[in-house]
Amino acid sequence: MDRAPGASVRLRLTLSYAGFLMVAGVLLVAVVWVFLLRYVPDEAVRVARPAPGDVTRPLPGLLIPGRYDLWRAFAPKAAAALGVLLAFGLVGGWFLAGRMLAPLNRITAATRAAGSGSLSHRIRLPGRRDEFRELADAFDGMLARLEAHVAEQQRFAANASHELRTPLAITQTLLEVASHDPDRDTDELLRRLHAVNTRAVDLTEALLLLSRADQRAFARERVDLSLLAEEATETLLPFAERRGLALETSGDVAPALGSPALLLQLTTNLVHNAIVHNLPGQGAVRVATRCDPRVVTLTVENTGEVLSPGLVATLAEPFRRGTDRVRDGHAGAGLGLAIATSITRAHDGTIGLAPRAGGGLCVTVRLPAAPETVGGRWAPTGAPQA
Known part of the structure; x- marks a missing residue:
C-alpha cells in the first residue's frame, strides 16, 4: 500500500514527551504563582518600623512589593526555567524514544528480510518478557x-x-x-x-x-465416529478376509463436529493402511472409539513388523510409503496418512502415530467433542444435565 510520508514515531514520541513535560511545568508555575498571590497585595506597600528601644525614632519603612513587581521579577525566571525544561524534554524524549523503539527496528528489519524471501532469519530479541x-x-x-x-x-x-x-x-x-x-x-x-x-x-x-x-472448504455437522468406524470396517472387511486378517471394532458413541465425508475418508484410510501394512494370514486390526467430556478419540491398531520411532515419525509425510513395509500392489499413492493428518488438523484435532511393542502401528486421532443440547442450550458433551 502506497502511503504519504509522515513524521516518524520517534519524533512523535519525542514531541509527546516534551509536550507532556511542558504542560506539567506550566501547571507547576501556575500553582506557584497562585500560591504567591495569596500573600501579595495589589499595590506596593511601605510599612514603618520602630527602632529597637526607641519608639520615637522609626527605621526606614519595609517595602512590600505588589503583584506587578512580583510578576516582573518572577516571569523571566519562570520563562527561562520552562525553556530549559523544553530543551531537556526534547533531548531526553528523543533518547528515550530511541531506546524504546530499538526492538521495533529489529522486528521491522526481520519483517523486511522475510518479505524478501529469507525465512531462516530470526529476531531472537534478548531481555525480559514485555x-x-x-x-x-x-x-x-x-x-x-x-x-x-x-x-x-x-x-x-x-x-x-x-x-x-x-x-x-x-x-x-x-x-x-x-x-x-x-x-x-x-x-x-x-x-x-x-x-x-x-x-x-x-x-x-x-x-x-x-x-x-x-482449505477447510466443508460444512460442519454432528458426526458419530463409532458409526463411521463400523461403516469403514464393513466396507473393508472382504479385503481383510482375503488377506486372512481379523478385523475388530469396539467402543462408545463418539460425537464430533465436521464433514461426514472427510471423517469417513479419514477412518477408511487408517483402516486400509492398517490392513495393507500387516502380517497376512496371522495379523489383526483393531478399531476403537472413546468419548471423553471434551474430546472424542478414534484408535486404529494393527499388527505388523517392528517399526523404529524414526520411521514412524516420517510416515505422515506425503508420498511416504515406508518402503520396508510395502508388500504388494496395495501400497497406494503414499498419501493415506498424509490425508488423514490433514483432515484431522482441518477439524481442529490431533493425530498421533506410535509403534507397538510387538510390531505394527497405533494411530490415535483426537477431535473436539460435539456439543449437545441441555435445556435448549448448547453445552459441551459430558456436561451435567439440568
Whole structure:
C-alpha cells in the first residue's frame, strides 16, 4: 500500500514527551504563582518600623512589593526555567524514544528480510518478557512455522510431480512400443494402460482431497465416529478376509463436529493402511472409539513388523510409503496418512502415530467433542444435565 510520508514515531514520541513535560511545568508555575498571590497585595506597600528601644525614632519603612513587581521579577525566571525544561524534554524524549523503539527496528528489519524471501532469519530479541519481546517471539514462531510449511510444500510439489510423471512416462512408453510393434497384443496393452490410468486418477483424486482438507472448504455437522468406524470396517472387511486378517471394532458413541465425508475418508484410510501394512494370514486390526467430556478419540491398531520411532515419525509425510513395509500392489499413492493428518488438523484435532511393542502401528486421532443440547442450550458433551 502506497502511503504519504509522515513524521516518524520517534519524533512523535519525542514531541509527546516534551509536550507532556511542558504542560506539567506550566501547571507547576501556575500553582506557584497562585500560591504567591495569596500573600501579595495589589499595590506596593511601605510599612514603618520602630527602632529597637526607641519608639520615637522609626527605621526606614519595609517595602512590600505588589503583584506587578512580583510578576516582573518572577516571569523571566519562570520563562527561562520552562525553556530549559523544553530543551531537556526534547533531548531526553528523543533518547528515550530511541531506546524504546530499538526492538521495533529489529522486528521491522526481520519483517523486511522475510518479505524478501529469507525465512531462516530470526529476531531472537534478548531481555525480559514485555510487549516487544512477546511480539518478537510470536514473529519468530510464525517464521519457523512458515519456513517449515514452505519446505513441506516444496517437497510435496516435487514428490507430486514425480508421482504424476511416472504414470505419464509409462503410458508414453507403452504407446511408443505399440506404435513400433503392430503385432503386439492389444488386450494386454489396454489392460496395462487401464491400470496406469487408474493409478493416475487415484493419485489426482487423493491430491484434490488433500487440498480440500487443507482449505477447510466443508460444512460442519454432528458426526458419530463409532458409526463411521463400523461403516469403514464393513466396507473393508472382504479385503481383510482375503488377506486372512481379523478385523475388530469396539467402543462408545463418539460425537464430533465436521464433514461426514472427510471423517469417513479419514477412518477408511487408517483402516486400509492398517490392513495393507500387516502380517497376512496371522495379523489383526483393531478399531476403537472413546468419548471423553471434551474430546472424542478414534484408535486404529494393527499388527505388523517392528517399526523404529524414526520411521514412524516420517510416515505422515506425503508420498511416504515406508518402503520396508510395502508388500504388494496395495501400497497406494503414499498419501493415506498424509490425508488423514490433514483432515484431522482441518477439524481442529490431533493425530498421533506410535509403534507397538510387538510390531505394527497405533494411530490415535483426537477431535473436539460435539456439543449437545441441555435445556435448549448448547453445552459441551459430558456436561451435567439440568
